[in-house]
Ligand SMILES: Nc1ncnc2c1ncn2[C@@H]1O[C@H](COP(=O)(O)OP(=O)(O)OP(=O)(O)O)[C@@H](O)[C@H]1O
């Protein structure tokens with residue numbers, strides 16, 4: 416039964432193209448096929464067969480072998496040539512049943528071969544088998560296609576999941592960092608505040624102390640001038656003290672104490688500006704001030720140490736306008752980049768004795784719309800693999816406890832998301848690293 420071939424047979428009756436130059440045979444075959452439930456189209460020669468196949472796309476072709484002009488073999492070859500993979504199966508029907516003709520039929524691409532006079536039961540059986548095979552084949556193709564679609568959908572879902580995971584990691588990183596920075600910020604702000612008071616006493620009193628000291632020394636000088644013969648007790652004390660030295664050294668001492676206090680006050684100011692937690696609005700800021708105050712906080716890491724030379728900081732500041740930004744957040748970015756550069760330089764110092772570590776800062780306003788800040792070090796640089804993951808949250812090559820791997824991730828967020836700018840890294844192993852920040856002026 417044909418219905419077993421294709422469950423949709425009743426809906427989509429297979430279409431068979433009968434090609435024969437003999438009208439009677441054409442008619443008989445047509446009737447036989449229609450009786451088996453197929454739809455039938457007819458053609459009387461090779462050319463008609465080619466154009467019919469293109470137009471109506473039959474499910475199979477019953478092709479007469481001997482026809483004038485273009486015989487069945489030539490038609491079959493032309494059909495394969497023309498339609499390629501889309502060519503329907505071809506059942507050749509011909510009186511030529513010698514071996515050579517059979518070989519030739521298969522050589523030109525016939526699916527099967529039936530001889531004349533037609534044995535109807537054989538013909539019907541072959542037609543059925545060929546259609547069943549074709550149906551199974553198209554079904555297989557359909558399934559493969561469906562699987563491919565499913566695979567593609569799965570791939571899209573996996574990509575979406577990966578994206579979500581990435582977003583989650585970013586958010587988590589941001590939360591952790593915000594939390595860390597806010598408690599660190601509070602601590603720094605508290606310490607700055609506490610130091611500020613005593614330092615203010617010292618600096619306020621230093622001035623008076625200096626004046627009193629000078630006046631007291633003056634007084635002693637006057638005594639010495641007018642009482643040439645002091646009491647033995649006073650003379651003994653005078654001998655013990657090197658009064659001339661004290662008179663000379665005291666002003667210098669007071670001077671260096673004043674410088675020291677001034678420096679503490681500057682650092683306190685930096686700490687306070689660095690931890691400005693309340694800054695939730697954008698405001699026009701001087702980028703160079705931000706860089707300088709960050710560098711001041713890092714001075715202890717820049718100066719000479721037993722393990723190597725001081726890190727030289729070259730500033731090539733351009734003419735920058737005030738930039739609308741979140742200043743404390745940008746300071747955080749500078750801090751992360753400088754810390755990384757110093758870590759990298761220290762690594763190279765430990766390996767290479769005569770190494771002269773250097774950080775170069777170049778700022779410029781690229782055009783009316785944005786400024787750029789480039790911070791480069793001549794440290795060990797990064798491999799491609801490290802560079803690719805540089806901005807990934809929690810990516811670090813440092814030992815446990817030393818690096819969290821958040822510095823660059825958070826800096827990236829701050830520059831791109833918060834400021835609509837760009838953060839790029841250029842690095843070559845052995846040569847160094849440059850981080851380039853672009854911030855829109857607005
Ligand atoms: N200037 C640089 N030279 C060489 N490698 C660098 C430089 N800056 C960053 N890296 C590499 O990128 C990694 C990630 O840097 P990131 O600042 O995000 O994390 P971290 O410094 O390891 O830890 P954290 O900053 O959280 O304390 C570093 O571990 C380091 O391997």
Ligand SMILES: [Mg+2]
Pocket residue numbers: 751754755818822823
């Ligand atoms: Mg870091």
